[in-house]
Amino acid sequence: xxxxxxxxxxxxxxxxxxxxxxxxxxxxxxxxxxxxxxxxxxxxxxxxxxxxxxxxxxxxxxxxxxxxxxxxxxxxxxxxxxxxxxxxxxxxxxxxxxxxxxxxxxxxxxx
Amino acid sequence: xxxxxxxxxxxxxxxxxxxxxxxxxxxxxxxxxxxxxxxxxxxxxxxxxxxxxxxxxxxxxxxxxxxxxxxxxxxxxxxxxxxxxxxxxxxxxxxxxxxxxxxxxxxxxxxxx
Numbered sequence: 504x505x506x507x508x509x510x511x512x513x514x515x516x517x518x519x520x521x522x523x524x525x526x527x528x529x530x531x532x533x534x535x536x537x538x539x540x541x542x543x544x545x546x547x548x549x550x551x552x553x554x555x556x557x558x559x560x561x562x563x564x565x566x567x568x569x570x571x572x573x574x575x576x577x578x579x580x581x582x583x584x585x586x587x588x589x590x591x592x593x594x595x596x597x598x599x600x601x602x603x604x605x606x607x608x609x610x611x612x613x614x
Numbered sequence: 615x616x617x618x619x620x621x622x623x624x625x626x627x628x629x630x631x632x633x634x635x636x637x638x639x640x641x642x643x644x645x646x647x648x649x650x651x652x653x654x655x656x657x658x659x660x661x662x663x664x665x666x667x668x669x670x671x672x673x674x675x676x677x678x679x680x681x682x683x684x685x686x687x688x689x690x691x692x693x694x695x696x697x698x699x700x701x702x703x704x705x706x707x708x709x710x711x712x713x714x715x716x717x718x719x720x721x722x723x724x725x726x727x
Binding site for chain 2: 545606
């Protein structure tokens with residue numbers, strides 16, 4: 504069946520550090536891929552997406568590239584800020600199906 | 615647009631009481647989803663509707679849970695009777711193209727004593 508594996512948290516970084524959160528998936532066919540972010544006390548919101556192989560999604564300094572050969576969609580940011588502290592969810596969307604959310608990775612950025 | 619609106623934001627009730635959570639999706643969105651979030655289980659899809667019709671309710675934990683969508687602008691999730699293990703944050707989300715980009719509400723935090 505369809506599934507997603509995310510890097511376990513929590514992740515704690517200092518401001519301006521480089522961030523990588525790994526995400527790999529198994530899905531039928533070629534799904535669209537999403538990263539959602541949940542700030543404290545809020546619902547999830549879309550961070551970025553990619554709909555086909557080799558696409559790069561980007562937003563707010565975050566990037567993720569759709570890697571078909573490794574079935575991965577790792578999230579990266581070159582220099583994190585305290586305001587990036589949140590929980591990040593990877594979510595593949597197989598065609599004709601519905602979103603499957605990963606377990607979420609808690610990120611804390613210290614000043 | 616005000617986004618997806620959920621009420622109440624917080625609910626504290628006693629075991630055995632009925633709980634009703636409400637959701638107003640974004641106008642024009644034709645899909646609506648109810649999720650439950652806990653530390654132990656993470657984010658679980660309970661049920662989703664397309665054009666007000668329930669499509670998949672396989673995530674509803676048991677018969678104590680029921681959801682309705684009487685029209686395109688309103689949905690309810692009811693728990694009767696409630697139990698302490700139902701304590702969680704319940705999110706409603708809507709989308710305009712099946713299960714593509716979801717817009718989430720702020721959630722309803724339920725505590726059952």
